[in-house]
Amino acid sequence: MPQSLVKPSSRISVVAGRAHRRLGTLGMVCVTIIAVIVLTTLLAPLIAPYGPYEGSVADRHLAPGVNHLLGTDQSGRDVLSRVIWGARSSLLGPLIVIVVTAVLATAIALTAAWYGGRVDSFLGRVLDVLFAFPNILLAILAIAIFGPSLLTASLALAIGYVPYSARVIRSVALRERNLPYIAAARMQGIYGFVITVRHILPNVWPQILTGMTINFGYAMIELAALSFLGLGVQPPNADWGLMVSSGQSSLLQGYPEQSVAAGLAIVVTVAAFGYIGERLGGRRAAGRVR
Amino acid sequence: MAQGQTDEFSTPEIRPEHAVEFWGLSRTFVMGRGRTVQALDDINYAIGHGQCLAVVGESGSGKTTLARIVVGLERPDAGTVVLNGHEVRFGASRKNRRTRSRLVQMVFQDPQGSFNRRLPAGAAVDEVLRAHFPEMGRRARRSQMLRLFADVGLEEQHADALPAALSGGQKQRVAIARALAAEPTIMVLDEAVSALDVSVQAQVLQLLKRLRHERGLTYVFITHDLSVVREVADAVLVMRYGRVVEAGPVSQVLDSPEHPYTRLLIDSAPRPGWKPQRNLRSRLLGAET
Amino acid sequence: MLTIDNLELSITDPDTGRVSEILRGNSLTLAAGEALGLVGESGSGKSMTLQCVLGIEPPGSSVGGRIELEGRDLRALRGEELRRTRAEDLALIAQNPHSVLNPVLPVGKYLMEGMSEARSMPKARARLRSSELLRSVGIEESERVLRSYPHQLSGGMLQRVVIAGAISAQPKLLLADEPTTALDVTTQAEVAAILDEKRREAEMSMIFVSHDLDLAAAVCDRLAVMRYGELVEIGTPEEIRDAPQHEYTRELMNARPKLHPEEA
Ligand SMILES: Nc1ncnc2c1ncn2[C@@H]1O[C@H](COP(=O)(O)OP(=O)(O)OP(=O)(O)O)[C@@H](O)[C@H]1O
Ligand SMILES: Nc1ncnc2c1ncn2[C@@H]1O[C@H](COP(=O)(O)OP(=O)(O)OP(=O)(O)O)[C@@H](O)[C@H]1O
Ligand SMILES: [Mg+2]
Numbered sequence: 001m002p003q004s005l006v007k008p009s010s011r012i013s014v015v016a017g018r019a020h021r022r023l024g025t026l027g028m029v030c031v032t033i034i035a036v037i038v039l040t041t042l043l044a045p046l047i048a049p050y051g052p053y054e055g056s057v058a059d060r061h062l063a064p065g066v067n068h069l070l071g072t073d074q075s076g077r078d079v080l081s082r083v084i085w086g087a088r089s090s091l092l093g094p095l096i097v098i099v100v101t102a103v104l105a106t107a108i109a110l111t112a113a114w115y116g117g118r119v120d121s122f123l124g125r126v127l128d129v130l131f132a133f134p135n136i137l138l139a140i141l142a143i144a145i146f147g148p149s150l151l152t153a154s155l156a157l158a159i160g161y162v163p164y165s166a167r168v169i170r171s172v173a174l175r176e177r178n179l180p181y182i183a184a185a186r187m188q189g190i191y192g193f194v195i196t197v198r199h200i201l202p203n204v205w206p207q208i209l210t211g212m213t214i215n216f217g218y219a220m221i222e223l224a225a226l227s228f229l230g231l232g233v234q235p236p237n238a239d240w241g242l243m244v245s246s247g248q249s250s251l252l253q254g255y256p257e258q259s260v261a262a263g264l265a266i267v268v269t270v271a272a273f274g275y276i277g278e279r280l281g282g283r284r285a286a287g288r289v290r
Numbered sequence: 291m292a293q294g295q296t297d298e299f300s301t302p303e304i305r306p307e308h309a310v311e312f313w314g315l316s317r318t319f320v321m322g323r324g325r326t327v328q329a330l331d332d333i334n335y336a337i338g339h340g341q342c343l344a345v346v347g348e349s350g351s352g353k354t355t356l357a358r359i360v361v362g363l364e365r366p367d368a369g370t371v372v373l374n375g376h377e378v379r380f381g382a383s384r385k386n387r388r389t390r391s392r393l394v395q396m397v398f399q400d401p402q403g404s405f406n407r408r409l410p411a412g413a414a415v416d417e418v419l420r421a422h423f424p425e426m427g428r429r430a431r432r433s434q435m436l437r438l439f440a441d442v443g444l445e446e447q448h449a450d451a452l453p454a455a456l457s458g459g460q461k462q463r464v465a466i467a468r469a470l471a472a473e474p475t476i477m478v479l480d481e482a483v484s485a486l487d488v489s490v491q492a493q494v495l496q497l498l499k500r501l502r503h504e505r506g507l508t509y510v511f512i513t514h515d516l517s518v519v520r521e522v523a524d525a526v527l528v529m530r531y532g533r534v535v536e537a538g539p540v541s542q543v544l545d546s547p548e549h550p551y552t553r554l555l556i557d558s559a560p561r562p563g564w565k566p567q568r569n570l571r572s573r574l575l576g577a578e579t
Numbered sequence: 580m581l582t583i584d585n586l587e588l589s590i591t592d593p594d595t596g597r598v599s600e601i602l603r604g605n606s607l608t609l610a611a612g613e614a615l616g617l618v619g620e621s622g623s624g625k626s627m628t629l630q631c632v633l634g635i636e637p638p639g640s641s642v643g644g645r646i647e648l649e650g651r652d653l654r655a656l657r658g659e660e661l662r663r664t665r666a667e668d669l670a671l672i673a674q675n676p677h678s679v680l681n682p683v684l685p686v687g688k689y690l691m692e693g694m695s696e697a698r699s700m701p702k703a704r705a706r707l708r709s710s711e712l713l714r715s716v717g718i719e720e721s722e723r724v725l726r727s728y729p730h731q732l733s734g735g736m737l738q739r740v741v742i743a744g745a746i747s748a749q750p751k752l753l754l755a756d757e758p759t760t761a762l763d764v765t766t767q768a769e770v771a772a773i774l775d776e777k778r779r780e781a782e783m784s785m786i787f788v789s790h791d792l793d794l795a796a797a798v799c800d801r802l803a804v805m806r807y808g809e810l811v812e813i814g815t816p817e818e819i820r821d822a823p824q825h826e827y828t829r830e831l832m833n834a835r836p837k838l839h840p841e842e843a
């Protein structure tokens with residue numbers, strides 16, 4: 001078969017070529033940035049010059065120099081190291097959000113699209129109610145009940161994101177469900193669940209993926225905001241949002257390094273995800289009209 | 291021989307010698323704001339095992355709707371469909387649908403929409419094989435699929451192609467192969483050979499005729515091509531505005547048509563030296579009741 | 580008017596890297612107001628030829644050769660010029676109407692969009708004109724059809740909607756890909772007559788893909804026969820019918836099913 005003619009090495013270049021066509025040069029730059037950030041996160045123990053909590057008050061507010069490339073914070077901890085370590089919780093939170101959102105939204109959307117009728121309108125009603133709550137409010141409510149932590153904040157945000165995503169996925173799934181080939185498969189007596197997973201899911205997958213990419217950026221900003229308010233990650237953990245907030249007083253004293261470094265990390269990551277999401281399917285795909 | 295159109299006033303009786311029967315089928319579509327379209331109005335016919343019933347008629351006259359009701363994809367407002375002595379109900383349970391799909395398969399008029407665009411053509415056939423013959427292994431399914439492809443004049447390379455990478459006629463043939471994969475006893479074909487050139491069409495018609503002799507397959511064959519009707523069908527139903535205007539054995543209807551619309555149809559079929567004409571239907575105005 | 584010179588098309592499968600040769604160096608010319616019938620085996624590349632003329636071939640294609648419309652190299656056009664040429668000079672009746680109609684819009688929207696873009700006419704006029712157009716292709720309940728979504732219409736109705744859309748653009752070159760396969764023979768005759776009339780009135784050229792040799796012969800000035808991506812024969816309908824040169828053409832003539840058994 002002609003398949004054997006294809007060398008494995010050329011497979012990678014084929015994939016890269018396709019990704020390039022889809023995302024453009026800037027998109028490939030964004031992919032690279034994200035890859036570097038993820039790698040840094042995984043290799044933090046090897047890369048970071050210091051531990052996240054290492055440092056003494058004697059070394060506070062050192063200017064950037066050879067020992068501390070980005071200087072130190074108010075407790076004398078190395079800012080660069082904390083940015084590198086902080087990437088963990090800063091990326092983990094949004095990751096939890098988008099995975100939980102995608103799973104819940106897809107399940108709801110496919111159920112609504114498959115059964116239609118009363119099931120569809122009931123689920124639609126539930127989503128409407130959820131939709132009426134602002135995300136942050138929902139998160140603050142959950143935190144008031146379960147106490148502040150990354151997990152609580154992420155789960156609460158995820159619930160808040162479900163209505164947007166579920167609606168978009170439902171509309172695409174519904175269009176797919178009404179295509180004649182689904183009727184043909186149903187006529188064969190194939191289980192509805194099997195048809196949904198084998199036929200409908202792969203066809204709405206691009207929307208799910210786009211939504212996840214775009215939501216990642218939003219989740220990162222909103223989680224940072226929650227950490228900033230003291231409702232997410234708790235000190236002394238390293239976290240970008242938390243660093244921006246605890247760098248605030250230093251900022252006023254004329255030591256902007258910590259806030260700027262963490263803030264920049266957030267902006268670059270959010271921008272990279274946002275651009276890829278944009279290229280994949282545009283803002284509408286994530287269901288956001290803001 | 292065809293059973294012919296039954297007397298309008300006779301009570302429906304389910305007879306085992308009939309493969310496909312339908313009685314008093316009517317269907318009206320509601321379009322919103324109180325507007326309705328009557329797609330079918332009291333359609334009756336019955337054909338025996340191993341027969342081929344052709345359905346011809348004006349575009350929009352309800353042929354596809356009739357086909358969808360016969361296979362249980364559409365709900366009739368009134369009337370009954372009986373296949374091999376079993377009454378067909380719309381929206382029956384999954385088990386019933388599975389049983390029915392062993393009995394009857396349909397080839398859809400829109401070959402593109404009847405495929406998942408992310409699934410290679412061969413996989414679409416494979417899915418049907420998997421659903422109906424769970425005891426079959428992967429290899430056996432693959433070779434059966436390739437055999438079906440060869441039967442309709444397609445090659446192995448087409449099995450690995452996505453629907454979008456197939457020509458119109460190739461998609462139609464995959465659809466036929468998929469329907470045959472379930473080894474039904476009744477096939478409903480909605481314009482299933484319309485996109486085939488005459489030589490491939492001849493091959494497919496030959497295949498259908500062969501299966502009919504070998505397995506006693508019964509066909510409901512919707513087409514616009516009267517020469518195809520002549521070639522494969524035993525009986526023909528001529529439809530217009532959701533009604534049957536004429537029905538009977540092919541030779542009778544095509545050689546001595548009684549209804550003016552049937553005559554018009556026969557006259558407007560292309561043949562050597564034929565020229566297209568406008569306002570053909572206005573010729574019917576006086577003749578119509 | 581249209582010159583196709585040594586048109587080649589090969590498509591590379593993005594996943595396997597396999598290259599398939601679809602068209603193998605075909606040439607033909609078309610005069611203004613001339614109709615060329617394209618017949619041939621299923622999968623021989625008829626639809627692909629039309630797609631190359633329009634420049635809408637599938638991703639992974641590489642096209643060789645030249646296509647000229649009134650002296651302009653169609654494949655070199657870019658941006659605004661390309662858009663205008665496509666909108667004003669060319670029209671396609673696609674083989675599958677579903678591929679051009681948006682499933683979530685009423686078909687009336689499709690017709691009026693095409694019209695007001697090409698001619699920027701007011702909405703009410705566009706609506707009236709669409710309704711007229713549909714009636715001219717034999718759709719009696721044109722008002723209902725305009726308001727219907729594609730899934731609510733029969734195959735032949737959809738095909739006529741697309742035909743009406745193509746005619747309304749008053750193109751210089753109409754590319755008709757099996758435009759009447761879903762139509763009953765009476766409607767087919769009427770639609771063929773309309774295409775014929777438009778062609779004579781407006782000096783419109785046409786490439787008419789069909790499987791029906793008699794139909795193609797009646798509508799076209801010349802016939803071209805394709806097989807395996809190659810143009811194997813081209814000539815007037817009489818030449819093709821009475822003295823087919825290529826073996827495949829003879830096969831086509833013989834395989835033709837007969838409506839009347841006594842027909843030779
Ligand atoms: N889901 C639907 N909703 C509303 N109207 C419908 C629907 N399906 C079909 N119709 C209407 O019913 C009539 C019959 O349609 P059908 O598809 O059965 O025609 P057909 O005989 O198959 O025509 P063709 O030869 O053109 O395919 C048409 O007027 C069509 O608009
Ligand atoms: N995207 C694609 N990738 C690879 N091959 C393709 C692609 N699209 C079409 N083909 C192949 O190109 C060939 C020509 O296709 P085309 O649609 O032009 O045929 P056609 O002459 O119009 O046939 P038909 O009469 O059946 O519509 C076919 O063999 C088809 O399998
Ligand atoms: Mg139909």
Ligand SMILES: [Mg+2]
Binds near residue numbers: 458
């Ligand atoms: Mg084609």
